[in-house]
Amino acid sequence: MTHQTPAFHRIGVIGMGYVGLTLTAALARKGFEVHGVDVQPAVLESLGRGRPHVYEPGVDETFAEHIGGRIHIGSELPAEPVDAAILCVSTPVDEETHEPYLKNLAAAAEHVAERCTPRTLVVVRSTVPVGTTREVVLPRLLDAWGRARLVMAPERTIQGRALTELTGLPQVVGGLDEDSLRSGRDLFGGLADQVLPVSSLEAAELVKLTNNCHTDVIYAFGNELAMLSERFGLDPLEVIRATNLDYPRPDIARPGYVGGGCLSKDPYIMAFAGERAGYRPGLIGAARKLNEVLPVHVAARVADALRETGGTTLYVLGWAYKGWPPTDDMRGTPIAAMMPVFDAAGLRVLGHDPLVGAEVIQAHGGEPVDDVLAGFREADAVLVVTDHPDYRALDMTRALEGSRTRLVFDSWRILDRAGITARGVRYEGLGYTSAAPAAPVPVVTA
The missing domain is CATH 3.40.50.720 (NAD(P)-binding Rossmann-like Domain)
Structure with missing residues (x-):
């Protein structure tokens, strides 16, 4: 039997890149009804046929089994508001300035504000600078609704093991307030074996950046040693x-x-x-x-x-x-x-x-x-x-x-x-x- 919190049944996932695609598959496998959203026609066409455009073990089989059932793909969220909307859009950095591009995230937040209600739990899954969830996403929700339930829950999987790690790794959740945090814990409790609450949106944002920057530093030391060994x-x-x-x-x-x-x-x-x-x-x-x-x-x-x-x-x-x-x-x-x-x-x-x-x-x-x-x-x-x-x-x-x-x-x-x-x-x-x-x-x- 699958574990699923009754408060959350219909989930919207905005952005069908690697993060959104694997999360959609993992949620479907847990029994959720997932509505995936993307703006790229080629992605929509491929996923609509149950053919993921990104290689990841287990994802092809999940889409083939659940497309049109637990998984629905479209260019917009459904007219009837989803219980939770998870923002998984890309946040690339400029090749020259290395500044992050956050307009995708802002557009996704605006789409959620248009198609959902204050009852919808909004989740930021994208990797962002510390402070972005509060500065970019929250104002758009408040402008539309006057109040919001908002959490930051960073994606931390490794490619090749995503479906295993989405359920096996602790899901870090930081909330706007206690009600948001409680809802975030309920949602991800239906996905993962362990949910780890942190004190704020910003703490959750920093967790993801810390994980990856630490990894980069660790690998850099091995590469530094290689450069030295070559000279010696x-x-x-x-x-x-x-x-x-x-x-x-x-x-x-x-x-x-x-x-x-x-x-x-x-x-x-x-x-x-x-x-x-x-x-x-x-x-x-x-x-x-x-x-x-x-x-x-x-x-x-x-x-x-x-x-x-x-x-x-x-x-x-x-x-x-x-x-x-x-x-x-x-x-x-x-x-x-x-x-x-x-x-x-x-x-x-x-x-x-x-x-x-x-x-x-x-x-x-x-x-x-x-x-x-x-x-x-x-x-x-x-x-x-x-x-x-x-x-x-x-x-x-x-x-x-x-x-x-x-x-x-x-x-x-x-x-x-x-x-x-x-x-x-x-x-x-x-x-x-x-x-x-x-x-x-x-x-x-x-």
């Missing part, structure tokens, strides 16, 4: 393994690219909020800058190596922003920063990704390759950008047979180094050069 001629994985083994302090993260829809923009949203309050968060800004520089640094290393050997064709494995858990999300993908470097070097770039479509690879300037092994036969160098399971399973002896490849840059160190170097192919990775000793097999204790 050492292997960062050896250093990290020795640093972490049975040591009772927080583990050092392995070096790797940091992207996605959240980590690539939330530090800027945090910085924007901090600067409005009179404080510039230097650590967060430095971490973001380092994580953005890393793909450019790698691209330059690969381009330089090809220039030395006279090669002109590069094969890139992995175009989404990450490979595990698998996703087709291109937001914050490393390849976006790498391609200008490859273009300037005059390289021909072949591309493969298990989930990213050929048209997307072409749009980013690559030549799609269907068979993962086929690209090796044409490439002078191979760059592994993501740690997708398909790449971890590659038989490198077979892949390099008949290939003219002379360099494999394995960003995540997931390939068979010994098998690669045995064929006379140069092997490198993040912070690791061919001159550095390979990391030993990690110690395994009983």
Whole structure:
């Protein structure tokens, strides 16, 4: 049996991007009637046929089962007011100024004000600067209704595990007042195993920003160590393994690219909020800058190596922003920063990704390759950008047979180094050069 609070039956979800899409599926699985709203015709058409436009395990099956039943998709909320309206619209940052764009959120709040009543619980799910729920959403509701029930309940899931985490992670809820908070706890109590109330709208806003900025900083330290190891001629994985083994302090993260829809923009949203309050968060800004520089640094290393050997064709494995858990999300993908470097070097770039479509690879300037092994036969160098399971399973002896490849840059160190170097192919990775000793097999204790 599904658990559902009687006060909430019909839920509106405004914004059918990743956050709204996965939340809609999770609510439907819990027995709620969900009305998803979006303004993009292609999204509406695809979802109306029960075909989600974003890859996420379990979402396809949920939409196929419940579209037209528990799930309804349209360009507006239904005429009869929903019990709760959850705002999941995007809040991108400007590429030049890095200031957050909040007009989508304002428009969503205005739509709710037009189609709903003060009885509707309004939930902000989008990631926003601290103070935004009160400053942008609340005035539009008060202008229309005179009063409002309003909560901030940030989305905190990881792609690839969203449906599990939506019910398993604590749902943080901050309310405008006690009545709002009580309603927010009731609503999310029908979704998740645990609801964590916080003291205000602003506290809930800061929780989401803190989660993602902290993650960005953690990864940045691993990347800083990789940059240092590269200069010292050492292997960062050896250093990290020795640093972490049975040591009772927080583990050092392995070096790797940091992207996605959240980590690539939330530090800027945090910085924007901090600067409005009179404080510039230097650590967060430095971490973001380092994580953005890393793909450019790698691209330059690969381009330089090809220039030395006279090669002109590069094969890139992995175009989404990450490979595990698998996703087709291109937001914050490393390849976006790498391609200008490859273009300037005059390289021909072949591309493969298990989930990213050929048209997307072409749009980013690559030549799609269907068979993962086929690209090796044409490439002078191979760059592994993501740690997708398909790449971890590659038989490198077979892949390099008949290939003219002379360099494999394995960003995540997931390939068979010994098998690669045995064929006379140069092997490198993040912070690791061919001159550095390979990391030993990690110690395994009983």
